[in-house]
């Protein structure tokens with residue numbers, strides 16, 4: 001069976017949206033779960049409370065993914081709390097949309113820091129402490145492969161960068177029994193991209209299934225990749241996008 005019982009997981013950006021669903025799903029599978037957040041302490045505490053009430057183990061750590069030290073501290077706190085480190089889900093991400101003529105340098109730097117640089121720092125910290133059966137799962141985007149609207153060039157670039165990182169890390173870590181993959185969602189109903197929000201009218205017609213994805217659907221896929229039955233999947237960019245890129 002694809003059991004993650006007793007594993008120790010860290011979900012970067014786990015207080016809301018896809019990350020919160022991933023944290024709840026991993027905990028439901030028996031993993032101990034640490035989540036990070038930046039501003040949403042109450043939301044993070046609510047995720048932890050739900051997991052603990054259901055009989056699981058969870059902690060919340062304030063850690064801005066733009067800070068190397070904060071990420072490294074979150075990895076250390078996960079190990080201290082749970083006595084191991086098996087699963088990293090690098091989910092924290094930011095979305096800035098603007099025509100390139102108006103795209104601010106601040107948004108460029110923030111996107112690269114949170115969506116790209118943090119993926120490398122977190123993977124490095126995880127690789128130093130993970131053993132056989134370890135899992136690194138990045139949350140990318142279908143926009144790495146298809147960018148069908150204007151204003152998303154920097155976001156798409158940040159998610160394409162995860163593909164190269166994933167392929168290279170798979171080569172580094174395969175011999176240690178650690179897999180590395182990037183899960184690429186299509187539009188998913190979250191605060192970042194609500195199904196009744198301003199982007200939905202353009203996006204829904206591009207979806208083969210005719211609807212937004214749900215955070216729980218991405219979480220289920222991540223939980224599968226985190227388990228032992230997914231040991232032969234590595235270096236892969238894996239769509240879960242309702243046919244957005246089809």
Ligand code: NDP
Pocket residue numbers: 012013014015016017018019020036037038039040041043063064065066091092093094095114139140141142184185186187188189190191192193
């Ligand atoms: P949300 O904006 O709904 O939630 C983001 C989560 O990440 C929150 O828990 C937030 O915490 C946390 N977070 C944000 N910035 C940071 C940071 N710098 N450091 C640590 N935590 C941070 O996003 P989604 O759930 O929609 O997206 C999650 C991931 O999925 C992102 O990488 C996104 O690019 C990707 N994605 C989303 C899609 C969608 O349609 N929703 C489609 C494809 C990919 P806090 O509340 O404290 O800010």
